[in-house]
Amino acid sequence: MVAKVVTVSSGKGGVGKTTATANMAAALAAGGQKVVCIDGDIGLRNLDVVMGLENRIVYDIVDVVEGRCRLRQAMIRDKRLPELYLIPAAQTRDKNAVSPSDMVRLCDDLRTDSDWILIDSPAGIERGFRNAIAPADIVVVITNPEVSAVRDADRVIGLVEAEEKGPARLIINRIKPEMVRRGEMLTTEDVLELLAIDLLGIVPEDERVVVSTNRGTPIVLDGKSLAGQAFRNIARRLQGDSVPFLELDNQGGLLGRIKGLFRPGGD
Amino acid sequence: MSGFLDRLMGKDHRSANQAKERLKLVLVHDRTDLAPGKLEALKDELIAVISRYVEIEPDAVRVEMEQEGRQQRLIADIPLRAAAQRRRRG
Numbered sequence A: 001m002v003a004k005v006v007t008v009s010s011g012k013g014g015v016g017k018t019t020a021t022a023n024m025a026a027a028l029a030a031g032g033q034k035v036v037c038i039d040g041d042i043g044l045r046n047l048d049v050v051m052g053l054e055n056r057i058v059y060d061i062v063d064v065v066e067g068r069c070r071l072r073q074a075m076i077r078d079k080r081l082p083e084l085y086l087i088p089a090a091q092t093r094d095k096n097a098v099s100p101s102d103m104v105r106l107c108d109d110l111r112t113d114s115d116w117i118l119i120d121s122p123a124g125i126e127r128g129f130r131n132a133i134a135p136a137d138i139v140v141v142i143t144n145p146e147v148s149a150v151r152d153a154d155r156v157i158g159l160v161e162a163e164e165k166g167p168a169r170l171i172i173n174r175i176k177p178e179m180v181r182r183g184e185m186l187t188t189e190d191v192l193e194l195l196a197i198d199l200l201g202i203v204p205e206d207e208r209v210v211v212s213t214n215r216g217t218p219i220v221l222d223g224k225s226l227a228g229q230a231f232r233n234i235a236r237r238l239q240g241d242s243v244p245f246l247e248l249d250n251q252g253g254l255l256g257r258i259k260g261l262f263r264p265g266g267d
Numbered sequence B: 001m002s003g004f005l006d007r008l009m010g011k012d013h014r015s016a017n018q019a020k021e022r023l024k025l026v027l028v029h030d031r032t033d034l035a036p037g038k039l040e041a042l043k044d045e046l047i048a049v050i051s052r053y054v055e056i057e058p059d060a061v062r063v064e065m066e067q068e069g070r071q072q073r074l075i076a077d078i079p080l081r082a083a084a085q086r087r088r089r090g
């Protein structure tokens, strides 16, 4: 086994990095892969609550780096899935407690014994982000179809390229198909044209994301959720499968097609 | 209905299009660290330097950033003054 290290970043905060990390991890693990998640957001840890593992934390990543415990002791196993683990962030320390080379060393120790290592990056482009991308084989950038999120994503994509970790792959999260149809939200094509990188997935706005986060159970295990479906598809694409993108924001439907007829150039 | 008329007349005021057009410009400058004002200054200096060697049409000079994927390219189009025109003037 030689794990691939996938870092999930965004630039702008609150666009869905932690949600995506937890759900890609759960989807991969549900498919029989051995997955280790690392919460890279030291001081503002959240991956533990989103995954529903907050009550089982004993040691954290800073304990590992500073030698207070062995790596295996800081890995919390998610008992609901065959082989899913979390290494939590420290809550009472700051980002400088871990360095990029610490992250590389930690991931090298994990690599031989897992299929995937998923790192949840903090918002911003400072130390925590540098730590998170240092060991990455693949960087996934998450954005929302909204001006400031797209602008910040572009910045992060540029930094990832400069660090020779590119090309990054894009997830567009929280798409509202109805707004897209009205022309009041950027389409997937718009965002791809602006950012000029490969698309890994599109995820709709979905109330069930909040419900599943409330419960601490991944949405990929909810068969009825479209967002869950989207994250399952993303996990498959990471494994190299070619899976068609969900049809979220096309001009489909009779009304859409009629409107399309009147638009000059048909866009 | 006015949105429909705008579309017929080729105008598009829908906010997604405004977002896209605004982002296009912002990203060009973010990626290069070249503020819009600096591009103007660069153009003026370029005109001054080239004019020392060859006669050009200063008003027709265009200096623009072009995108090719995530690659940026600075394109300068500098029309030379026609030889016939030079003779007439000279």
Ligand SMILES: Nc1ncnc2c1ncn2[C@@H]1O[C@H](COP(=O)(O)OP(=O)(O)OP(=O)(O)O)[C@@H](O)[C@H]1O
Binding pocket: A010, A012, A013, A014, A015, A016, A017, A018, A019, A020, A041, A046, A121, A122, A123, A173, A174, A175, A203, A204, A205, A206, A207, A209, A210, A213, A227
């Ligand atoms: N597709 C979605 N539909 C509805 N809500 C969503 C969706 N994706 C994320 N959210 C919600 O958006 C909020 C922010 O998500 P999340 O915490 O994953 O973002 P983040 O990028 O990790 O934030 P931070 O930068 O603070 O770490 C959460 O409340 C989450 O439940």
Ligand SMILES: [Mg+2]
Binding pocket: A017, A018, A019, A041, A046, A120, A121, A122
């Ligand atoms: Mg987060």
